[in-house]
Structure formats: structure tokens, C-alpha cells
Amino acid sequence: MREDATSSINLSSSYPESFILVGIPGMEEYHAWMAIPFCLMYVLALLGNISLLVLIVTERSLHQPMYLFLAMLAVADLVLSTSTVPKTLSVLLAYSKEISYTACLAQMFFTHVSFIAESTILLAMAFDRYVAICDPLRYAAILTPLVIAKIGLAALVRSFCVMLPTLFLLRRLPYCGHRVMPHSYCEHMGIARMACADISINIWYGFATTLLSPVLDLVLITVSYILILKAVFRLPSQDARLKTIGTCSSHLCIILLFYTPALFSFFAHRFDHGIPRHVLILLANVYQLLPPMLNPIVYAARTKVIRERLGPMSVPAGRMC
Numbered sequence: 604m605r606e607d608a609t610s611s612i613n614l615s616s617s618y619p620e621s622f623i624l625v626g627i628p629g630m631e632e633y634h635a636w637m638a639i640p641f642c643l644m645y646v647l648a649l650l651g652n653i654s655l656l657v658l659i660v661t662e663r664s665l666h667q668p669m670y671l672f673l674a675m676l677a678v679a680d681l682v683l684s685t686s687t688v689p690k691t692l693s694v695l696l697a698y699s700k701e702i703s704y705t706a707c708l709a710q711m712f713f714t715h716v717s718f719i720a721e722s723t724i725l726l727a728m729a730f731d732r733y734v735a736i737c738d739p740l741r742y743a744a745i746l747t748p749l750v751i752a753k754i755g756l757a758a759l760v761r762s763f764c765v766m767l768p769t770l771f772l773l774r775r776l777p778y779c780g781h782r783v784m785p786h787s788y789c790e791h792m793g794i795a796r797m798a799c800a801d802i803s804i805n806i807w808y809g810f811a812t813t814l815l816s817p818v819l820d821l822v823l824i825t826v827s828y829i830l831i832l833k834a835v836f837r838l839p840s841q842d843a844r845l846k847t848i849g850t851c852s853s854h855l856c857i858i859l860l861f862y863t864p865a866l867f868s869f870f871a872h873r874f875d876h877g878i879p880r881h882v883l884i885l886l887a888n889v890y891q892l893l894p895p896m897l898n899p900i901v902y903a904a905r906t907k908v909i910r911e912r913l914g915p916m917s918v919p920a921g922r923m924c
């Protein structure tokens with residue numbers, strides 16, 4: 604009986620049944636008010652990305668590589684925001700702050716998988732622009748429907764392969780009854796810091812995956828645009844140069860919207876010196892909501908076909924970025 608009781612205690616210490624999400628520590632009195640803009644941003648993200656998906660699927664003239672990649676981006680945005688925002692709103696409104704351990708791991712997994720997939724898709728979109736501008740005669744031969752499907756599958760497989768080890772890294776940790784998580788949703792390092800054991804492996808694995816996924820993607824995107832700019836400056840007329848740069852403007856806006864808050868949030872969490880916790884958590888929520896909400900608006904503003912079809916949801920060209 605004593606051995607059974609001891610094993611039961613050890614099991615409960617190692618694998619808590621659930622966590623309690625605090626929300627945004629230090630700003631509890633403003634939680635209900637903060638839920639309003641979060642909810643509005645989420646609704647706009649849902650409407651914008653679903654509308655974009657439906658438009659690209661039903662409009663045959665948009666069955667081109669650039670728009671197919673945009674459809675993949677919309678799917679990634681929907682998964683990224685939906686994996687966290689509903690629970691965050693539940694926490695902010697004090698409806699339910701508890702999340703089971705399994706659900707917490709699942710939320711963490713799909714959040715990071717969609718983030719890495721989106722980064723991969725942005726890299727694919729940069730490659731699409733590079734081929735279109737630097738090798739236009741071979742564009743149709745290089746970016747065939749089969750190649751685009753393989754790129755989409757590669758983005759998904761890459762994301763799963765990168766994030767799958769984190770599940771095992773977190774499952775091995777003992778939590779010693781710690782249940783209160785000072786965050787509004789579950790993410791890798793937020794869960795790891797709840798453990799009562801050395802988490803050096805988690806820290807270094809998270810750092811390595813960031814360097815080898817979004818940071819590497821950003822470096823390759825930068826190289827692509829350096830080559831694109833070289834090709835643009837070789838064009839004979841200024842009008843041709845401006846028109847060519849204009850075809851890349853939407854993608855450049857989305858790159859800035861996606862990488863700036865995400866990478867700042869990541870490095871601030873690991874190397875912050877005096878940045879208030881509530882600022883870091885607010886920023887983490889921003890990169891879950893801002894790109895999914897603004898990506899459809901950016902493309903609606905910059906792409907005539909999408910702007911005309913989406914109608915009331917679009918904004919006048921030139922307003923964004």
C-alpha cells in the first residue's frame with residue numbers, strides 16, 4: 604500500500620493534471636477590457652483569412668503559385684490564432700483559467716508548428732518572387748502545381764519534425780505540483796519554467812530551433828531580395844523598376860509584420876534584462892493576432908483582383924506599409 608501511494612504521489616508530481624493560466628500578470632484589473640480588442644482582432648483574422656481562402660479556391664484566375672502560397676499562409680494564420688486566442692479570451696474573461704496538461708501540450712505544439720510552417724511559406728513566397736523576377740521565362744516550368752504541393756507538404760513535415768522533440772522534452776520534466784502558469788496560453792518555455800528540474804536542454808533546443816527555422820528562413824529571404832534588387836536595378840526604365848518592386852511590396856509588408864514581433868518576443872524572453880513580464884506576455888499575444896489579422900488586409904490593399912473580390916473588407920491601395 605505504501606509503495607502504491609508513493610508511486611501515485613510521484614506520478615502526480617511528474618505529470619500535473621492541469622495548469623492554471625494567470626493571463627497577463629500585473630494587469631488583472633484590465634483583463635476584461637483587453638479581451639475586447641483581442642476578440643475583435645481574432646474575428647477580423649477569421650473573416651479575412653477564411654474570405655481569402657474561399658476566394659482563392661473558387662477563383663480560377665488565382666490558381667497561380669503566388670496565390671496558392673497565400674492560401675497556405677491563410678491556413679497557417681488560422682491555426683496560429685485559433686490554437687491560442689479562444690483560450691486566452693476565456694482566461695481574460697475569467698470564464699475558465701484551467702487547462703489540462705495534455706491540452707496545454709497540444710496547444711503549445713500546434714502554436715509552434717503553425718509558426719514554423721508560416722515562416723517556411725514566407726520563404727517559399729520569396730523564392731516565388733525571385734523566380735518570377737530573375738528567371739521569368741522558366742517560372743511556369745519551375746513552379747508547377749506538383750512542386751507547389753511538395754513545398755506545402757515540406758513546410759508541414761518540417762514543422763512537425765522540429766516540434767515533435769519538444770513534447771518528449773517537456774514530458775520528461777517533473778513539475779512538483781507547480782500548476783500556476785504566469786501566461787495567457789501554453790508555449791514551450793512557459794511550460795518548461797514550471798518544472799522543478801534543470802531545463803537547459805529545453806532552452807538550448809528552443810534556441811537552436813529558432814536559429815535553424817525562422818532565423819535561417821529570414822536570412823534566406825534576405826538573400827533572395829538582395830538578388831531581386833540586383834535584377835531590378837538592371838531594368839532599363841524607372842517605371843519597370845517601380846512596377847517590379849510593387850509586385851513584392853505585399854510580401855515585404857507581411858515579412859515585417861510576422862518576424863518583427865515574433866523574434867523580438869523570442870529573444871526578449873530569453874535574454875531580457877528588466878523588461879516587465881506583462882510587456883513580454885502582451886507582445887507574445889500580439890504576434891499571435893497581428894499577422895493573421897493584417898495579412899489579408901495587406902494583400903487586399905496591394906492586389907487588384909483580391910481587392911475587387913473582397914470589396915467591403917479591402918482598404919484603398921497604398922494605405923498599408
